[in-house]
């Protein structure tokens with residue numbers, strides 16, 4: 001994997017706008033496409049659709065094929081493709097299923113034709129706006145598309161209630177540079193109000209700039225918002241956090257020892273899916289939850 005400095009906020013060579021601006025544009029395009037035609041107030045769907053496209057982009061080398069295949073698919077076939085994407089993803093990383101499943105209800109629902117067309121229109125908007133550029137290329141380390149998108153989908157009131165204002169990327173990178181001096185493989189990172197993982201991304205930039213691999217570290221993140229945790233899990237795949245990611249949905253004021261609970265919950269979940277053997281069965285298992 002090529003090493004370069006990250007988090008400067010400057011556009012990569014050949015890119016028209018910097019990655020964070022691109023992420024904000026994507027968020028607006030995706031949210032607008034979802035709400036056009038009276039999209040229901042179900043943020044998990046317009047989050048889950050781009051999460052599916054991002055996961056697909058991480059499974060194959062030629063992302064152009066992913067984009068072309070999804071664009072040309074009928075709305076119904078897009079849902080079938082989405083199920084396959086998660087089946088393969090979960091067969092490789094079953095732990096991710098535990099956190100991501102709040103984004104995937106639409107895969108199992110008996111949606112009417114209008115809803116399926118709306119899902120496809122949202123996917124098309126994400127592809128048209130260049131989602132895969134900021135989730136599969138080196139630019140993925142320079143932004144948090146799902147943080148921007150969750151912010152765009154949440155109402156102003158909800159934003160105030162949970163203080164869901166995520167730290168701007170450049171500030172997060174500056175904080176990481178000051179706070180994290182002793183980086184070495186095996187280190188743990190912990191954020192007990194993790195949101196979609198913006199501070200993890202900043203740490204990843206620093207880790208990679210030192211020639212280290214984020215997948216050699218452990219990552220602990222808690223948040224009371226299950227959609228934020230689901231997005232953090234998708235970001236974990238995009239940013240290459242590796243297999244030791246422990247995410248916890250809950251109130252850390254009530255559960256101050258949440259990191260132990262996160263380990264225990266993950267272990268229990270993995271035990272339950274261990275006997276299932278493949279991703280399709282994991283999907284069936286999620287459907288039954």
Ligand SMILES: C[S@@+](CC[C@H](N)C(=O)[O-])C[C@H]1O[C@@H](n2cnc3c(N)ncnc32)[C@H](O)[C@@H]1O
Nearest residue numbers: 162165166167193194195198223224225251252
């Ligand atoms: C200001 S955001 C920070 C997110 C991230 N750390 C960042 O810097 O971008 C605060 C997050 O804390 C979460 N939160 C607020 N109160 C919480 C609580 N009692 N337990 C767990 N999470 C909480 C919110 O849902 C929100 O996602």
